[in-house]
Amino acid sequence: MEKMKTLRGFRDISGEELGKFRLIEAVSRKHLRLLGFSEMDIPILEKTELFVRSIGDTTDIVEKEMFTFTDMGGDSLTMRPEATAGMVRAYLQAGLYVKERVSKLFTIGPMFRHEKPQKGRFREFHQLDVEVFGVDDPLIDAELLWMIHGVLTELGVENYTMEVNSVGCPACRDTFRRVLVDYFRTKSDLLCEDCNRRLERNPLRIFDCKHGQCIDVSRGSPLLFDYLCGDCKVHLDVFLRHITDFGVLVTMNKRLVRGLDYYTKTVFEVTSDELGAQKAFIAGGRYDNLVEEMGGPKTPGTGFAIGMERLALLARAEPTNIVPTYFFAYLGERARGYLVPLLKAFADAGLPLAYTYDGRSLKSQMRYADNLNADFVFILGDDEIDKGIVVLRDMKTKAQCELLLEPSTIPREALKLSGE
RNA sequence: GUGGCUGUAGCUCAACGGUAGAGUACCUGGCUGUGGACCAGGGUGUUGCGGGUUCGAUCCCCGUCAGCCACCCCA
CATH class of the missing domain: 3.30.930.10 (Bira Bifunctional Protein; Domain 2)
Structure with missing residues (x-):
């Protein structure tokens, strides 16, 4: 097809x-x-x-x-x-x-x-x-x-x-139109084909013509301004x-x-x-x-x-994006289990959260987050889960900190930190 | 509607009529859990589409579709 x-x-x-x-x-x-x-x-x-x-x-x-x-x-x-x-x-x-x-x-x-x-x-x-x-x-x-x-x-x-x-x-335009047609009729041999057609149908439009000779002719023409x-x-x-x-x-x-x-x-x-x-x-x-x-x-x-x-x-002005963007990088099935709770928590907070569906290597997920221009990335794997925390990385400063692994409080905590 | 130029990878573009390439982007690895830089690897393609000429067409010819630019006109 x-x-x-x-x-x-x-x-x-x-x-x-x-x-x-x-x-x-x-x-x-x-x-x-x-x-x-x-x-x-x-x-x-x-x-x-x-x-x-x-x-x-x-x-x-x-x-x-x-x-x-x-x-x-x-x-x-x-x-x-x-x-x-x-x-x-x-x-x-x-x-x-x-x-x-x-x-x-x-x-x-x-x-x-x-x-x-x-x-x-x-x-x-x-x-x-x-x-x-x-x-x-x-x-x-x-x-x-x-x-x-x-x-x-x-x-x-x-x-x-x-x-x-x-x-x-309509009143002054009709008067003028007659004056204009009279003027252009005397010069019709100087006007291009299009303008001769305009002369019959819509003489005002001769002013729009881009041909040098027509411009010269219309330069000397009467103006509606004087007939208002x-x-x-x-x-x-x-x-x-x-x-x-x-x-x-x-x-x-x-x-x-x-x-x-x-x-x-x-x-x-x-x-x-x-x-x-x-x-x-x-x-x-x-x-x-x-x-x-x-x-x-x-x-x-x-x-x-x-x-x-x-x-x-x-327009030179650019749309401005004031809301920070977050990305969730997860490693393994246990960590993936936190994806849906986190999504719900972020949606409730009115914040966007990006992530991959296939949970590839951390390197790959980081690269993806970088391409999306994420401001912050959450990193969660078995180590963090065992400690009951999640890592929050600031992509611009590379600074990382740990937040309590509790989906309902994470968006608020993250927003607090990114406000600094 | 008329005229000129152009259609090749996601993007920008190469390839004398002889097996489709580069840069970039993208993916993977180097780094078994940390992005951008670097290194290595990976081609992801109906060469717009349909005919014709030819042993053979991305290349030449015809048609068609689309894009760009200008005309007409218009925001």
């Missing part, structure tokens, strides 16, 4: 990387709690329509990147490619808009996009997704960036850039003022746009040069019309998502 392997772009995550994930989660949860967020787990599988309606049917995600299939009942289902759509659905389904003025929610879990894998990009990847419903005030947008700043600092992420912009509301309506302009100004109040450093990038249709006003992206081509590891923005478009009452929203895999590549 052929060896079974994970699907392309799917991975088993363990060891150091999983440790980074857990650390990111712990640090983020702490900061989220300080700002009154509560966690919500939502399904991975939803009706396809949910994503088509929220993300937009002409976006790349919906057009070619979703894991979609038909279930036995004939419904089209999709593995979520992002979390916001599901969060909005859950918000409406729970009727949170009548229960509370403001809902601050977050969720952590896998997302799925059928893309070609490369550095920092997988078909199954993990996001920590944060959403706020019910707040118009740009203070909340600034607050989110402030929180991100705090999380990144605590994780030891240093070289990153926060870029912000406003994509306006009064409301959007004020929102942006207040947002930037609050950013300053929080003392967070951001860069205004007037050409920053987003790939999902639902964004309005504030958009932002946190990038790092250490990530290669996919340099954005946190991105988000405001979506003031999405809840209404999804069939709810008019409710402003704003949020962001952290790409866990990408942030894990940047």
Whole structure:
């Protein structure tokens, strides 16, 4: 039989990387709690329509990147490619808009996009997704960036850039879109094939093109910034003022746009040069019309998502292990008889105890304990049993002492000694 | 979806078309009851998979799968 392997772009995550994930989660949860967020787990599988309606049917995600299939009942289902759509659905389904003025929610879990894998990009990847419903005030947008700043600092992420912009509301965006199309039409022969396609479908995205000539052309283009309506302009100004109040450093990038249709006003992206081509590891923005478009009452929203895999590549902070680890080396059947009582005693004390199942030579067990990075090793053989003691060896100092061979008191005694 | 590079031991990588190797890791012993260093021994392998060419393929050819990098796009 052929060896079974994970699907392309799917991975088993363990060891150091999983440790980074857990650390990111712990640090983020702490900061989220300080700002009154509560966690919500939502399904991975939803009706396809949910994503088509929220993300937009002409976006790349919906057009070619979703894991979609038909279930036995004939419904089209999709593995979520992002979390916001599901969060909005859950918000409406729970009727949170009548229960509370403001809902601050977050969720952590896998997302799925059928893309070609490369550095920092997988078909199954993990996001920590944060959403706020019910707040118009740009203070909340600034607050989110402030929180991100705090999380990144605590994780030891240093070289990153926060870029912000406003994509306006549907009103000013439509005006601008016409101006932009007019401009690029006059230069269409200078634009690459992709950009000519974008010109018809989503002209804002021409700003994202990496071709030298397209960059030159878009450099001379009009900017949405200059076409923002009064409301959007004020929102942006207040947002930037609050950013300053929080003392967070951001860069205004007037050409920053987003790939999902639902964004309005504030958009932002946190990038790092250490990530290669996919340099954005946190991105988000405001979506003031999405809840209404999804069939709810008019409710402003704003949020962001952290790409866990990408942030894990940047996080320098290490998870710290404060509990000492113990190993039980036993010689012979009589000594092995103490294994289960000791395991029970250590479990009661909430301490981990490692051991071998085959009780090989002491040398071998010591080597094993060393590989496990054990701080202390208990050594028990016939000599000790006859004397009614057990030897406790400190692996770092090599100092050894004797403890009374009484399983119920050993964990406490050992902890006392290792505290020194 | 497109393009380039790459698939050999747990890991990093060798091997002119001629019996698959090294370093490291791991196991055992030296030390019959004490880890790391040292010494000796041990290869743990469907050379990703499937075909083809050949007396003979890890090597050449085709296909396929996977990984990496870039594009598209995105966290």
